[in-house]
């Protein structure tokens with residue numbers, strides 16, 4: 117749980133800047149949020165990461181109420197809010213971006229199978245694909261929640277990816293893992309046929325991850 121203080125706002129800005137530095141997003145796309153005691157802190161719409169200041173970060177209720185005197189939140193605030201409304205309290209950070217390889221697969225409507233054991237980092241047997249809906253819409257948020265029912269990350273059809281975490285660091289790390297997995301899947305599709313791990317093999321990985329800690 118984060119609070120609405122300068123430190124939390126700075127951490128949010130740092131994460132948004134990391135998205136750009138790591139090549140996971142560019143321009144003003146990509147948005148980051150954290151759960152607070154009374155709602156969430158989220159990056160504003162239309163402000164480039166390198167010009168973000170603490171006062172630009174928007175503190176809003178999960179029902180969409182925005183106290184006056186703030187910038188407009190990311191146009192994709194609904195899907196962040198609905199994650200906090202529907203996922204356990206321990207889920208306190210959400211990262212959304214249009215990272216290149218994840219977006220390529222999302223545009224081809226290809227969820228990422230367990231061709232590599234680290235797919236289990238998202239908590240399941242694949243990294244699922246959420247159905248397409250218009251950006252910023254309630255329908256998109258609902259499609260994401262469906263895809264996230266057994267996963268901490270998903271691809272968004274014709275759009276990008278979404279990753280959840282227990283803090284900003286873990287959400288960002290998972291977004292990076294999704295992008296890495298997407299790159300590898302894209303590469304394997306280019307040269308041959310993915311050899312997908314058996315369900316029992318993935319069960320072993322998932323069990324090991326559960327005892328290893330917060331993967």
Ligand SMILES: [Zn+2]
Nearest residue numbers: 146192251276
């Ligand atoms: Zn987006």
